[in-house]
Amino acid sequence: MAVQVRVPTILRTYTGGAKLVEGTGDTVAALFLDLDSRYDGLRGRLVTGDDGTELHRFVNIYINDEDVRFLGGLDAKLGDGDEVTILPAVAGGSADARV
Amino acid sequence: MLRIDRACYExxxxxxxxxxxxxxxxxxxxxxxxxxxxxxxxxxxAERSPTFYRFDATEQLRVWREMDDRDEEPVVIYHSHTATEAYPSRTDISLAGEPGAHYVLASTREPDSTEFRSFRIVDGAVTEEPVEIV
Incomplete structure (x- = not known):
């Protein structure tokens, strides 16, 4: 499955500055492995766990308009022509605040 | 330096x-x-919390797309601290994902004055910058 992937500013250091890249895979997990073969290190910013089986908590991945958390996470299925968007979550808060 | 108009500040x-x-x-x-x-x-x-914030993921995609379509970017990303000073916490620093943005912190810990400060957060380094309201 060939898909288009939108890469956020903060991760474009891995894609040589490219905002839109192509990848293949029938699931999000497979797509990330494919991307990592050309953009070394990118996958490490998107997944966590010893073998990278979990989506990073503070990264949002969308297939077309849908948050993959509602589609099975890394197991979410991709179809030809899908557009995948990567967005870092905008999050934070005073929990660890410097006082 | 952050220059922001009074209407946005307010x-x-x-x-x-x-x-x-x-x-x-x-x-x-x-x-x-x-x-x-x-x-x-x-x-x-989305967290509805006094100590944490997170943009709703679906709303964020919609707003980010809209900015893309209008050839805009998030110039300011703001959030409030409600019991502590307007300074980025460790959480804020480790999660800052927009290196080009001004991170604005507003503290509402004092009932009748709101501390309003702006920072750059790049690769874990915090730099405070002056704020000019125009």
Whole structure:
């Protein structure tokens, strides 16, 4: 499955500055492995766990308009022509605040 | 330095006050590359928490797409601290994902004054910058 992937500013250091890249895979997990073969290190910013089986908590991945958390996470299925968007979550808060 | 117009400044403060004691969050978009925050967008705090904020993921995609379509970027990303000073916490620093943005912190811990400060957060390094309200 060939898909288009939108890469956020903060991760474009891995894609040589490219905002839109192509990848293949029938699931999000497979797509990330494919991307990592050309953009070394990118996958490490998107997944966590010893073998990278979990989506990073503070990264949002969308297939077309849908948050993959509602589609099975890394197991979410991709179809030809899908557009995948990567967005870092905008999050934070005073929990660890410097006082 | 952050230059922001009075209407956007007041909108941020009003949003922070309205959601107190929960943290409020949002962005001010501006033309890409301009460094001018012009379009105030209050965001939902999906966490509804006095110590944490997170943009609702679906709303974030919609707003980010809209900015893309209008050739805008998030010039300011703001949130409030409701019991502590307006300074980025370790959480804020480790999660800062927009290296080009001005991170604005508004503290509502004092009932009758709102501390309003702006920072750059790049690769874990925090730099405070002056704020000019125009």
């Amino acid at each position: 909108a941020i403060v009003a949003h922070a006050r309205r959601d107190h004691p929960d943290e409020a969050c949002g962005v001010v978009a501006g033309p890409a590359g301009s460094d001018r925050p012009e379009r105030f967008i209050a965001m939902e705090n």
